[in-house]
Every structure is written in C-alpha cells, then in structure tokens.
Amino acid sequence: MSTNATTEAGTPLLEVRDLRKHYQSPGSWISRRKASKVYAVDGVSFSVAAGETLALVGESGCGKTTTGKSILRLIEPTSGMVRLNGRDLLSLDAGAMREQRREMQIIFQDPYASLNPRMTAGELVAEPLRNFGVSNGAQRNERVAWLFSKVGLRPEAMKKLPHEFSGGQRQRLGIARALALNPKLIVCDEPVSALDVSVQAQVINLLTDLQAEFGIAYLFVAHDLAVVRHISHRVAVMYLGKIVEIAGRDTLFSAPLHPYTEILLSAVPVPDPRVRTQRRLLKGDPPNPAAPPSGCRFHTRCPMAQARCAEEEPVLEQKTAGQWVACHFR
Ligand SMILES: Nc1ncnc2c1ncn2[C@@H]1O[C@H](COP(=O)(O)OP(=O)(O)OP(=O)(O)O)[C@@H](O)[C@H]1O
Ligand code: SF4
Ligand SMILES: [Mg+2]
Incomplete structure (x- = not known):
C-alpha cells in the first residue's frame, strides 16, 4: 500500500511519517554569514x-x-510522526521514552567513540542491564557471558579495556551492548565503514546471523552499495533531506527508476567481468541544504531535468509493485 513494510499481519514495527529536522544555524558576525535554517531531513x-x-x-x-x-x-x-509497534514515540515524556529505548538501539561507525574508555568490556555490556533493572549480579554476569559468545568474543575479553581491542572486536562489543536488552530494532549507522574489508564481512555476517536468530529489524545506513546489496531487503535512497526512491533490493539494483539512483548505482562494480557498465558521475557539488533548490531538489544536477523540474516538486509515487519514485518523468 505505501512506501512501507506493512505486512499481512498489520502494523509495521517502525513507521515514520513526514519526519523533519531543521537545524537553526547561527549567523556569524565575523564571516558575515546570516543565520539560516538547515533542512537536514525534510519530510521523510x-x-x-x-x-x-x-x-x-x-x-x-x-x-x-x-x-x-x-x-x-x-x-x-522538528515535526513528523514516529511509531514503534503502533506507539507514537514523539509524544512520550522522558521516562516513557527511556522505556521504549529498550526496544531500539543504535550502533555507530566508530564504536570507540561511543564506549567509555575506562570501563572493561564486561562492565560495558553489563551497563544497559544494570540501567534497566537487572539487579541480580549473577544473572547479569550470565547474560553478559552469553552476549559475548553470541557476538564471537572470548570470555577472557571481558576484562579488557576498549583500547585493547581491534576495530572489528570493538564493533562486536558495540553490538553486544546493543543486543543486551533484546531490542526489536537496531539503527546501524555505517557500522562497518571504518573496518578493514575482511573484517567488514565478518561483522556483516554476524549482523545477519543475529537477525535470523532473534528477528531484529535494522535501519542500515551505509555508503557502500556492495554491502547494502548483500544485507538489505529494501533500500531507500535519500537526496538532500528527502527520499527519492524506495524499493525492494533486487528491483532497486536491477531496475532503478530515479535518475539519482541510476547514477549512484553506476558506480557499483559488477561481479561479472563480461558485463560492462558505464560509470556516470554526478555533476557539481551537492546543493546547500540551507537553501535547497526549488521544485525537484535534484534538478541542478539531473541529466534529465526539464523546465517543470525547477518549478514543481515531484511526489513519491508508486511506479511498479513496491517501487516508489519521486520524479516527474519516470
Ligand atoms: N547539529 C547540527 N547543526 C546544524 N546542521 C547540522 C547538524 N548536524 C547535521 N547538520 C547538517 O545536516 C545535514 C545532514 O547531516 P547528516 O549527518 O544527517 O548527514 P549524513 O547523510 O549522515 O552524512 P554522512 O554520510 O557524511 O554521515 C548536513 O548538511 C549537516 O551539515
Ligand atoms: S523530477 Fe526532473 S530533475 Fe527531478 S529527478 Fe526527475 S527529471 Fe530529474
Ligand atoms: Mg552520517
């Protein structure tokens, strides 16, 4: 029915409607820059x-x-609606929101930055359990040991400090912490971008195994489209604060419709050497999100742009089953 993942069972796990985040960027008297609004997310x-x-x-x-x-x-x-299991998160007070955070976790690109350097790995994984009321020390220790085994870390690693781990091990530690409270959703923000290619594959496989075992949903932010192709069920393509195309993974990679998606995908290497693809480059720099272009935001860089594109904003419409595209001419 929509850009969404509503299944026959009914309500999707996460539902985001018309989400906006506009940052107020202060002006500078020295550089004579005026105060402005940055339309970072603008109706997603x-x-x-x-x-x-x-x-x-x-x-x-x-x-x-x-x-x-x-x-x-x-x-x-700034505005919009976010529902988790049908519950409106943006209307919750701090206490109720804290409770909801048990269900949703985040993993960052640089796990080191998000881990307290003075806590041992065991303490770091026990921390969310302690914060959410697993007060019995023996139960906590048992759960921490189980989490370590689930993410492929040895029990001896519990006594180490974060700096004593490799990048891949630290990301495993971040995943163990995220898993501690049995979340239903994990936002993974570039979780493998900082890792060596060989280690990337291990962490990606760990995430897919955990999904298969525990039914966790991922919102997976990534630059690397080869990784996206491997891990995702559906893909949403963003341009300057808006979604321009959203489709099932196979549809998006084999038959993209938005001109921006086409250009992004032309840069992905094709495994079959007999298939020659023409790499296309985006012209120009991304526009300033404090002054987004009129009409279609992509019109300043789009090879297909016509006069109408600068005047009228295209809406995200379903073009083929499950494939939603915001373009006047596709
Ligand atoms: N605290 C802030 N104040 C003002 N502008 C911000 C702030 N945080 C982010 N922005 C701006 O909002 C826009 C979106 O930033 P965001 O970090 O969400 O992008 P991103 O897609 O995650 O980029 P990347 O791939 O580099 O991580 C950018 O133009 C950024 O400069
Ligand atoms: S609406 Fe126009 S500018 Fe925007 S993607 Fe389509 S053709 Fe390009
Ligand atoms: Mg980012």
Missing part, C-alpha cells in the same frame, strides 16, 4: 517490518544520520 516517510533490513543510502550530508537519531529521539525532530 518509510516503515520497517519486524525482522527486516531497510538500507538508507545517499551522499554525505543528505540526512541519513539525522534520520536515524531523530527516530530514537537522540536528537529531537
């Missing part, structure tokens, strides 16, 4: 089903992290 709608991976892709600065953090209310969205 999608949903994620239980156990599903929705990838969020797009150029740097298009609003992926802001979307992920707004959903968890790690930053307060």
